Amino acid sequence: MSLTETIYNNSPVFLQNLYISAFGYVWNKKRFGGIFKHEHAAAKERENFTTAQWQHYQQQLLQKLLVHAYDTVPYYKKTFNERGLSRQQLNHMDLQQVSMLPVLSKDDLRKYGKTTLLSSVREKGGYFLSSSGSTGTPVSILYSPAMHQRWFGIYESRIRNWAGVSSFTPRGMIGGRRVITAAEGKAPFYRYNAVEKQVYFSAYHINAANTANYVKGIRKYGVQYMTGYAMSNFFLARFIQENNLEVPALKAVITSSEILTPEMRQLFQRVYNCKTYDSWGSVEACGIVSECEHGKLHLSPDSAIIEILDDDLQPVPAGVAGDVYCTGLLNFDQPLIRYKIGDRMVWSDERCACGREMPVIKEIVGRTEDVVIGKDGREMVRFHSVFYGIDKIKAAQVIQERVDEITVKIVAETKLSKEEENQVRQRVISQLGEMTIHIEYPASIPLTSNGKFQAVISKVKRKQLVDVQ
Known part of the structure; x- marks a missing residue:
């Protein structure tokens, strides 16, 4: 345990709130400073792209990424050469030729992510973030502030704005961060990040006896939407219902990380009197899928080129589940090209009534864990x-x-x-x-x-x- 964690764990609640707010200030600057406003506006404009415009946009970025990887990333220089792919070929590669590129496994990312998978020409101020590592083996991803802001420009536009909220709307979050370390814990079972108007609820203390305190936190800080783990939000809403507690109507519930079932949507509607919006992303920042106002899941083509493939690396038809391979279009410091991220999805051949010409995902096939x-x-x-x-x-x-x-x-x-x-x-x-x-x-x-x-x-x-x- 670090000194910072020791000090936090032994501080009174009001000081913990100050620490979390200071932490929130630092991350707020990383995510929403710099070029964020420009990237957010640009992401909104691109939502009106035609299919042809999206293809042109992706191809231009793909060629730029591949040449950059060949010139500055030792891992890719080696693997491209082993495949017989020249710099000139990479500079003229179109979207239909992506299958010629080598696949990047999660094991290779863990092994080379901090060495030969890094570019020798990087943006300033980079820092590593780790994935949740649900199988026990997290990966580390290099973020620069500019890359973080490009990612959050799309995230803000397609996930929060589509749900009718923003990063600056008071929210309740249930995630993996341990804001209360002891298993028994004492109320309050939440801490407050004043900078982002975020109430961070403990995912580890949700039970019948503690539910009233969670509701108190929602009321005290005027929470207008809930976000975070689908299952943890479901557990809390179910205890609220079972205890006949009333909560103010919310604007939305935005879930991620776990499979969202119809039963969860129905419960959130009853308890919070609002719609639920599903989403998919990862710390690898190589793909965003988000739910629009018409209830369809759209891939954001400006975040990644996504392939859904079978065991023989062949594209699956619409309606059939396959493994997701991501070529991220935002991170040039640590390029992830045809990265097998570990999730499965199903393409849809439907067009959405929202009018956006962004690919539709029929289903995100998440891991279903026991409780x-x-x-x-x-x-x-x-x-x-x-x-x-x-x-x-x-x-x-x-x-x-x-x-x-x-x-x-x-x-x-x-x-x-x-x-x-x-x-x-x-x-x-x-x-x-x-x-x-x-x-x-x-x-x-x-x-x-x-x-x-x-x-x-x-x-x-x-x-x-x-x-x-």
Whole structure:
């Protein structure tokens, strides 16, 4: 634990709010300073592009990216040469020839992401951000402030604005950040970022007894929309309904990171009296999918070239699920070209009534994890923070055997040290409270019958089942 974390964890709530607001100020400048306003306006203008204009825009950026990668990124210089791809070919490559390019795996990104995958000609002020690493193996992505602002220009336009809100509208967030570290915790179960008018609710303390305090936070700070993990937002809304609590009507619920079901949409409509807007993106910043006012999911072509392919790297037809390969068009400092991101999607051949000539995604096929239930009734599906910072872990799985017993299966380059094992145990306890924790080291973790990796499995069923139809 860093000194900053130690100071934060031992500070009173009002000081923690100040720390979070200071943190929010720094990130606000990174995201919304510099060229953000220009990029946001440009993203809005591009929404009126025709299909031909989008293709021309992507092809111009693709050729620029490929030549830049060939000239300045050692990894790509080597792999392009191995494929027999010359600089001249790359400079004239069209969108139909993308399949000639090599695929980048997540393992290669982890291995070379901070070395040969970096450009020798980079924008100023870069910093690395890590993915959630739901399989236990996060990746690190280099952001420059300018790249961050290009990304957020599109994000603001296509995700928040399409839902009728902005980054400056008071919001409630339920994400993976541990704003309250102790498993038992004490109210309030949220902290406030005054700079961005953001109430950050703990994803780790949502249960029946604590729900009224969450509602208090929504009212106290005038939250106008909720965002963050789909499942955590669902858990909170379900407890609000079960406890017959009333909350002010919201403008929207914007979900991400997990599959959004029709039942979730219906519950959010009942509890918050508003529509839900689904979205897809990642810390890799190589693709944005967002839901428009007509309920269709659109790919933002200015964020990435997206391929949906089968096991033989052949394009799948509309209506068939395939693996997503992303060629990001925003990050030239650490180019991700035909990157297999680990998600699956389904193309649609429909045109949307909104009139935007942006490709329509029929379905984002997300991971469906089981729900782990704590002894006090809290529910959660996200456990990636348990493995954060332990680089030797290649994959991990959390299995709830009983309400007071967890098995953690870890596939690692070498067995964890006793200190690292204790760190894993303490992190599980910090999320769920005291329980028995077993750590096992299988050679591999089996996939499900449909070929998916399941990071969380629970053999415990919820005591009270609620009909949310």
